[in-house]
Amino acid sequence: MKDAPLLEKYTVILHQNIGARPELIVKKDDILRKGQLLATPGGFVSVPVHSPTSGRVGALCEIPGPSGVKVQALEILSDGSDLPDNSLEPFPDWENQAPDILKKRIADAGIVGMGGAAFPTHVKLSPPPDKKIDTLILNGAECEPYLNADCRLMIERPEAVLEGAAIVARILGVKNIFAGIEANKPEAIAAMKEKASKYNVNIVPLRVRYPQGGEKQLIYAVTGRKTPAGGLPMDVGCVVQNVATAAAVMEAVKEGKPLIERITTVTGNAVVNPGNWRFRIGTPLSKALELSGGVKYSPGKIILGGPMMGFAQKSLDVTLMKNSSGIVLLDRDEISLFTSQACIRCGRCIDVCPMNILPGPLSVMVESEDFGLAEQYHAMDCIECGSCSYVCPSFRPLVQHFRRAKAEINARRRKAKS
Numbered sequence: 001m002k003d004a005p006l007l008e009k010y011t012v013i014l015h016q017n018i019g020a021r022p023e024l025i026v027k028k029d030d031i032l033r034k035g036q037l038l039a040t041p042g043g044f045v046s047v048p049v050h051s052p053t054s055g056r057v058g059a060l061c062e063i064p065g066p067s068g069v070k071v072q073a074l075e076i077l078s079d080g081s082d083l084p085d086n087s088l089e090p091f092p093d094w095e096n097q098a099p100d101i102l103k104k105r106i107a108d109a110g111i112v113g114m115g116g117a118a119f120p121t122h123v124k125l126s127p128p129p130d131k132k133i134d135t136l137i138l139n140g141a142e143c144e145p146y147l148n149a150d151c152r153l154m155i156e157r158p159e160a161v162l163e164g165a166a167i168v169a170r171i172l173g174v175k176n177i178f179a180g181i182e183a184n185k186p187e188a189i190a191a192m193k194e195k196a197s198k199y200n201v202n203i204v205p206l207r208v209r210y211p212q213g214g215e216k217q218l219i220y221a222v223t224g225r226k227t228p229a230g231g232l233p234m235d236v237g238c239v240v241q242n243v244a245t246a247a248a249v250m251e252a253v254k255e256g257k258p259l260i261e262r263i264t265t266v267t268g269n270a271v272v273n274p275g276n277w278r279f280r281i282g283t284p285l286s287k288a289l290e291l292s293g294g295v296k297y298s299p300g301k302i303i304l305g306g307p308m309m310g311f312a313q314k315s316l317d318v319t320l321m322k323n324s325s326g327i328v329l330l331d332r333d334e335i336s337l338f339t340s341q342a343c344i345r346c347g348r349c350i351d352v353c354p355m356n357i358l359p360g361p362l363s364v365m366v367e368s369e370d371f372g373l374a375e376q377y378h379a380m381d382c383i384e385c386g387s388c389s390y391v392c393p394s395f396r397p398l399v400q401h402f403r404r405a406k407a408e409i410n411a412r413r414r415k416a417k418s
């Protein structure tokens with residue numbers, strides 16, 4: 001894992017979390033320190049955004065977001081000194097801090113699920129009183145092909161991950177702490193095992209299969225508990241945290257560091273020097289590839305995230321966010337260039353769906369815009385793992401259909417509540 005050098009400019013996307021949009025509190029030409037607040041949370045389900053370095057506020061602009069839709073972003077012009085803000089007091093004695101203080105620190109540091117979901121971590125650590133949590137599971141499965149940022153983190157900084165888990169366990173008041181790691185990461189398992197007893201964490205090697213890192217699949221693999229359809233991990237007494245999120249929790253609490261950087265895998269045959277980098281949030285994909293030695297030839301597809309759940313990118317102006325786990329360049333012979341055809345009812349998608357839903361029929365409901373029926377057929381249980389799309393002989397864009405269905409159903413639910 002290498003530290004990316006300081007760039008002259010970062011372009012920080014302002015809405016990086018699931019939930020409410022943060023509110024900008026700085027203006028052009030304001031002088032900034034590294035880690036200073038740029039935007040405050042827009043509600044409880046929201047997180048602040050911090051400056052990746054010291055310098056000056058540049059333009060508020062629109063850039064392509066990871067999903068292709070234009071998003072608001074703020075330019076940060078570096079002064080080269082990287083002077084820290086230091087407004088979050090470090091808690092080296094966190095064992096003596098009250099759980100609520102620790103939870104507030106996690107919120108103030110802008111921490112979200114770094115495995116991909118970008119759900120605010122402090123919200124996940126605030127289950128309703130009727131949900132008794134007795135188990136914390138660290139997600140070190142990293143089951144998406146090509147990605148190994150979490151694996152390198154566990155090998156190189158196991159104590160950061162484990163201490164973060166201990167902090168989360170203190171907030172939740174739980175004693176059972178597990179870390180699920182796929183068995184194809186023996187170095188990570190060994191590194192974590194060596195330090196685990198100090199933090200009372202049980203390391204659980206997992207069978208290698210996709211999507212082992214899905215929350216419900218992980219809970220079942222580690223505890224044998226089955227999360228009901230439409231339910232959440234808290235319904236079976238569990239909270240799941242990605243290992244990178246746990247390390248970010250440790251840094252926020254013990255070192256007073258807001259979430260302004262993350263480890264991202266840059267890989268693919270076309271990349272000159274593939275590897276894992278610690279990039280600051282707001283680094284453009286073009287810069288990440290340049291630092292990796294550039295590309296040897298034009299790839300078939302550039303994906304932000306993993307090849308199964310990530311988003312294909314048209315522009316290298318997209319910038320890294322808190323949940324950007326990888327930049328994957330696929331060759332032309334690694335991607336499907338076939339045109340989507342009608343469902344032939346072969347049932348392969350049903351065989352592979354880890355959530356036991358019916359992707360083929362569901363996709364037809366979405367095509368005919370019958371979102372009410374799609375909801376009845378459990379569209380909301382789809383974890384967007386992409387397994388159905390991967391096996392479909394008709395090359396149907398199944399996961400894209402379900403992302404659309406979930407957005408529509410969520411919008412209808414919000415409208416019904418208001």
Ligand code: SF4
Nearest residue numbers: 353382383385386388
């Ligand atoms: S993406 Fe497909 S296989 Fe994966 S959970 Fe959703 S419907 Fe099932």
Ligand code: SF4
Nearest residue numbers: 343344347349360392
């Ligand atoms: S795999 Fe494709 S063709 Fe086969 S049933 Fe599913 S959607 Fe239809």
